[in-house]
Amino acid sequence: MEDRKFLIVGSNVRNVAESARKAGFEVFALTKHVDADLKLYAKKIFRIDDESPEWVKDKALTISEELDAEIVWHSGYEVLGDRRLKKIVNKRKFYSELERAGFDFPEILDDGESGILKPVTGGGGEGIRLSSREEDGHILQRYVEGIPCSASVISTGKKALAISFNRILVGDVNFGAGEFRYCGNITPFKHEFEDRAKRLAEELATYFELEGNIGVDFIIGDRVYVLEINPRFQGSLDAIEWAYDINLFRMHLNAKAGKLESCRPRRFAGRAVVFAEREIKIKNSPTGNPFFADVPEKNQIYRKDDPLVSVLASGVSEHDVYRKLYERKEIYREIAC
Numbered sequence: 024m025e026d027r028k029f030l031i032v033g034s035n036v037r038n039v040a041e042s043a044r045k046a047g048f049e050v051f052a053l054t055k056h057v058d059a060d061l062k063l064y065a066k067k068i069f070r071i072d073d074e075s076p077e078w079v080k081d082k083a084l085t086i087s088e089e090l091d092a093e094i095v096w097h098s099g100y101e102v103l104g105d106r107r108l109k110k111i112v113n114k115r116k117f118y119s120e121l122e123r124a125g126f127d128f129p130e131i132l133d134d135g136e137s138g139i140l141k142p143v144t145g146g147g148g149e150g151i152r153l154s155s156r157e158e159d160g161h162i163l164q165r166y167v168e169g170i171p172c173s174a175s176v177i178s179t180g181k182k183a184l185a186i187s188f189n190r191i192l193v194g195d196v197n198f199g200a201g202e203f204r205y206c207g208n209i210t211p212f213k214h215e216f217e218d219r220a221k222r223l224a225e226e227l228a229t230y231f232e233l234e235g236n237i238g239v240d241f242i243i244g245d246r247v248y249v250l251e252i253n254p255r256f257q258g259s260l261d262a263i264e265w266a267y268d269i270n271l272f273r274m275h276l277n278a279k280a281g282k283l284e285s286c287r288p289r290r291f292a293g294r295a296v297v298f299a300e301r302e303i304k305i306k307n308s309p310t311g312n313p314f315f316a317d318v319p320e321k322n323q324i325y326r327k328d329d330p331l332v333s334v335l336a337s338g339v340s341e342h343d344v345y346r347k348l349y350e351r352k353e354i355y356r357e358i359a360c
Contacts, residue, residue: 025049028090031065032083033097037317038260040064042272043095051092053083055099059310059318076103098146101255108254111231114143114162121249124230126223128249129165129242139166139203146253148193151203169244172212174224175263175271176237177278183228184283185221186274187267188212189259190341191240192295197349199298201328207348208259209293209341210266220247227252236275258294261316265292265337292337293344297352299325307359314351319359332359 028049031039035056043050044064052065061068069086071079080103087094096104102112110116121128132138140154140161150161157163171191176183190212192198193205200206214220224239231252238257240250260271267286274284294316308321316333325331332355336347 028092029095030083030087030090030092031095031097032079032100032103033255034071034099035317036097037061037064038258039095039097039256039272041316042256042260042264042270046270046273046276048272049092051086051090053079053086056317057320058316059308059320060316063311074099076100079103097255105254111252111254112144114141114251117251118162120231126227126249127246129167132163132165134163136163137166139164146205146251147258148201148204167242167244167248169242169248170214171240171242171250172214172220173208173238173240173257173259174221175257175259176224176228176239177274177283178225178228178233178235178237179278179281179283180232180234181229182283183225183233184285185224186269186286187259187263187288188214188217188221189262192293195295198295198352199300199328199331200296201298204298205258205296206298207293207295207333208262209291209344210259210262211288211291212341214243216243216247223247223249235279236271258296261294261333261335262292265335266290290337291339291341291344293335293341293348295334295348295352297331297334297355299327299329299331301327303331303360305359309355309358315355 025047030051032053036052036054037058040050041064050065051067053069055071102108134157137155142150171193173189174185175187176185187210189208189210192207194200194202195206198206238253242248266288268289269286303325305319305323310318334348334351336344338344
């Protein structure tokens, strides 16, 4: 095992903790969601009892000092590690920056125009809906018909390399997801605009001087439109590692040290987030089964629309992977619900 220790801090950190542990590091977690399989990868888990940024930062710094562990800021708390990221995670500031730099994005609308209403901060498609009215803490944006997708990038801050192009699953009723809710990825995604999207992702990573592994979300319509940057590990991590036979945590560290590594897909792979279709009490917890991740503990109760579990699959095509994801969702329901 490597000498370095890492404390992963975020709302949900299982995938990053797993990647870090498989890279040979000692891993600790400070998180809101303590999944059963997180315990396979984190030596010790600390629960986020107070979601305020001040509490989380103080707690993380205290644990880091006690354990002599480096902090990796993840989902929900990225800006605690770098205040400059505020202009990325705040969509109003982000789109202003994109406009200044000349990147295409769905334009911001005036009150009374019909479009997509989005929270200014946050991700995963939560709180997004069609509307023609502005609301406090939200932006109204043109709705673009198209294919949601993403590029995963490794960056030194001065140079960047897009290592994968991924289809994003959004609002898929087969997995119980609401209309605009994120519910997974399949990679690689083959499309005529792939090279264009990858170049844009690399340009954005260097424009904002981001380091390590970051993701850029797009919508492909008549052209490639930028939706957002995730300045952290992404939900596509599992699928990318399965498809490319790589370790993203190791590549993240290497990029921060100035080294970029190319890779190519060996197969198709995907992850789907399954949402509860009703209130559920978990009967069994198939921890350690490679087809399931973010696994709930036995006897936990989930409300309707709560994210329940992730299902994973690899295959010979995008269609093959999607079919397996659906089948494994059904298997999980039989086992656990």
